[in-house]
Amino acid sequence: MAAALLLIMWQGLLPGLLCVCLGFVATRWLSPHLGRLMRMRDGAAPQLAATLVALLPLVLAALALPRTRGLIIDAPGQYRELLAFMASTVLELRDKLPPDIASQLPEGAADIQRAIANYLASKAGTLATTGRAWLGGLLFAFVGLLVGVLAAARPPVRHLKPLAAQLHERVRHFGETFRQIVVAQFWIALFNTSLTAIFLLVLLPLWDSRLPYTMALILLTFVAGLVPIVGNLICNGVLTLVGLSVSPGVALACLVFLVGIHKAEYFINAKVIGHRTHMGVWELLSVMFVMEAVFGPAGLVAAPLFYAYLKQELQAGGWV
Template sequence: MPQSLSGPRKASYALFILVLVGVARYELGPCLLSGLVSYMILDLTERRLRARGSRPLAARGVALAVFAIMAAGLAWVFVEFLRVGLARLPVLLDTVLPRLTALSEQYGLALPVDNARELRDLIVASVKENAASVGKTSGLLTRGFFQIVAGMFAAVMRFLSPSGAPGQTSLFDSLCVEFSARVALFVRSFERVVGAQVTISVANTFLTASFLHVMGFPFRSFLTLTTFVCGMLPIVGNVISNTIIVTAGLTVSVQLAMFGLAYLVLIHKVEYVLNSRIVGGSIDIPMWMTLLGLVVGEAAMGVPGVLLAPALLHYAREELRAIPAASMASEAALPRDNARSAA
C-alpha cells in the first residue's frame, strides 16, 4: 500500500466531486441514473458471460442484445401503463363520482364536479388558466426524457469503447487512469445498491397485489401495474399509487377504501425502514446513516438523489478504506516539518 497519495489520484477525487456537484447543480440526475443503470446491465452481463467461458466478442454482443431487450421491455411497460390508464381512469371516475356525491350530501360537503364530463371541463379550464406552469412541466418532462436517452447512449458508447489503459506518459493519461478507477468503484457500489432496491420494489408490488386480490379490489391488473410503475418514484410515486388504489376501493365501499389506505400507509412505513435496513446491510452502512443519506440525496437531486445516495455512501466508505491512515498523517505533518525547517 503506498504511503502517500499521488497527485493524479488527488486530482481524480476532486474531479469526481466536481462532477457530482455539477449533476446536482444542473439537475442532471436522470442522465446520470440512466447511464449508470444502462452500463450496469451491459457490464454485468458481459462479466457473467466471460466468467462462464464465453469469448469476449460474443459476450459483448449478447450483453448488447440483453440490454436492448430489457430497454424495450421497460418501454413496453410504460406504454402499456399509459394505455390501460387512459382506458380505466374514465371508468373509475364515472364509478366513484356518484359515491362521492352521495357522501358529500351525507356529510354536508360540496364537490366541485358531479360527473366525469364536468371533471374534464374543470381540468381543461385549469390547464388554460395555468398554461405557463403546464408548459414548464412539459418542458421538464421533455428534458428528462432527453436526459434518459442521452445517458443510455453514453453508456453504450462507453461499453463499446476500447478498455485498454493508455500509456501513462503524461499527467493527462495518469489522471484518466485514476478517474476511471473512481468511476469503476462507484459503478460496483451502484450494482450492490440496485440489487437491494430491486428486492424491495418487487416485495412492495407483491404485497400490494396480494392485498388487492384478497380484498377484492376492482381494476386489480391496472392497480398492480400502477404500483410497479409508480414504485420507481420513492416519494411522489407512493402518493400517486395510494390515491388511485383508495379511489378504486371507494367504488366498492368507504370501509374498503379506509382499510386499503391504512394498509398502504403501514406497508410504506415498513418499506421505508426496510429500505434503510436492507440497503444498509448490503453496503454495510448503519441504518441511521443510510436514512440521512436518503434525505440529503432527495434534497440535492430529488428522486435520482434518493436512488444514488446509498451508492455514494458505499463508494465513499470503500475509497476511505483504500487510503492508508499513515499517509494522511504523514501529509498532515509535512507542512509542520517544513515550517520548523524554515524557522
C-alpha cells in the same frame, strides 16, 4: 467526481447517470454468461452483450408501445389529475369518514385539510408543464444506457497514466456502490410493485372494489420504491388516501396491506443495503432530507447512492 455529480444534479441529468451505470453493470454481468454459453472468443462476448442490452429497451418499447403509449406520453397529465383528485378527497374527508369518527375531528382540522389540499393542487399545477421534460428524461435515459454499454464493451487499457488511473479508480468505486444499492433497491421496488399490482388488480376486484387511477398508482409504487424509506411512506399515504375516496373499509385494507409488505421491505433493506454499505437509518434519512431540500425529488433518489459512494471513498482512504 464531486464536481461531476453536482453538475449532473444541477442540470437534471440523474436519469442519464443511473442508466449509464445500469447499462455498464448489465453488460458486464451478461458478458461472461454469454461467453460460457456460446463459447465465444475473447472480445466477442462483451460486444454481443452490449448489443443485447442496448436493443432490449427498444424491443420492449416496440412490443409494449401500442398498449402503453397513452400511459407513457400522458403520465404527467395522469398524475396531475391524481393530485387534484387527492386534494378533493382531503377536502371531503368529513363526508368520507363514518359520522361518529368525523364528529371527533377538532375544529382546526378543516384548516389543515385546506392547507393540504392547496399544497396538492399547487403540485398538480406544476405538472402541467412537465410533459416535454418527461420525454426529455426518457431520451437522456436511453442515451445514458448506450454510453454505459459502450463503456463496458471497450477493451481494457493495461497501462493508465496517473490522472486516468485515479479517475478509473473513482469510477470503479462509484460503479460498485451502484451495484450494491441501486440494483438491490430495484429488485425491492419490483417486489413491492408486483404485490401492489396483485392487490389492486386482483384482490380488490374480488371484493367488488376498484381504485381510480390504478395504473398510475402501480407506476408510482415502482418509482417511489426506488427511494428507500421515504418512498414507502409516499406509497402508503397516496394509496390510503385514494382508497378513502372509495370507502373507509377500502382505505383500511390498503393501509394494512401496504404496512405488511413494507415491513418485509424494511427487513430486506436492512439485510441487503444496510449490511453492504454500513449505513444507519438515521444517516440515510438525514442525507435524503438535505438532498431533497437542495435538489428536489431527484435528490431523494440520488442521496443513498451519493452518500454510499462518499462513505466508500472515505473508507478506502482510511478516514472512517
